[in-house]
Amino acid sequence: MVVDDHPIWRDAVARDLAEDGFDVVATADGVESARRRAGVVKPDVVVMDMRLADGSGAQATAAVLEVSPASRILVLSASAERDDVLQAVKAGATGYLVKSASKAELTDAVRATGDGRAVFTPGLAGLVLGEYRRIARGPARGADQPSLTERETEILRFVAKGLTAKQIAEQLSLSHRTVENHVQATFRKLQVANRVEAARYAIEHGLDK
Numbered sequence: 001m002v003v004d005d006h007p008i009w010r011d012a013v014a015r016d017l018a019e020d021g022f023d024v025v026a027t028a029d030g031v032e033s034a035r036r037r038a039g040v041v042k043p044d045v046v047v048m049d050m051r052l053a054d055g056s057g058a059q060a061t062a063a064v065l066e067v068s069p070a071s072r073i074l075v076l077s078a079s080a081e082r083d084d085v086l087q088a089v090k091a092g093a094t095g096y097l098v099k100s101a102s103k104a105e106l107t108d109a110v111r112a113t114g115d116g117r118a119v120f121t122p123g124l125a126g127l128v129l130g131e132y133r134r135i136a137r138g139p140a141r142g143a144d145q146p147s148l149t150e151r152e153t154e155i156l157r158f159v160a161k162g163l164t165a166k167q168i169a170e171q172l173s174l175s176h177r178t179v180e181n182h183v184q185a186t187f188r189k190l191q192v193a194n195r196v197e198a199a200r201y202a203i204e205h206g207l208d209k
Helices: 007-019 031-041 057-067 082-091 103-114 124-136 150-160 165-172 176-190 195-204
Strands: 045-048 072-077 095-098
Touching: 007 103, 031 045, 031 057, 045 057, 045 103, 057 072, 057 082, 072 082, 072 103, 082 095, 095 103, 150 165, 150 176, 150 195, 165 176, 176 195
Parallel strands: 045 072, 072 095
Antiparallel strands: none
């Protein structure tokens, strides 16, 4: 699904994705239209602008994830401002590209987002990591911190780096099913719903190194 309040740009992005083999199931121009359509079509990936007809891309991201929690959000915005990037990620966006990205960069990013990998325009990933490391320097959580096994911690590090379950299995010489079982057990212990939230936890606790 493509969400952008500029009809010419929105149609161009949808056309480029369709030409590259993607099934563009819906388009929207604002927060409410994105919420309604995502609730119906349940898109795998949403390409999201940050300036919309009735609010921000961060608001639309949160709205889409309320009705379609399995969707992954890739922001495509003219803005590379720190506040916009951090608001998008905090709302649940998986990645963030600026609109100067080429067609090939966009289609590659949509594929990566669909696979569960985080994609950022060069320089923006460091900004996000820096912010979460700053947060991590705050007060320690102490005794309420969940207890992960050595294997779960190892796999969480790979998740934070954007590796898929298949790639992690290859790195650790484990079966894909075994890795998935560890990932789900880790999600339950951390009380997180998806890889983005797990990655945030890992970054906050210095497990992404």
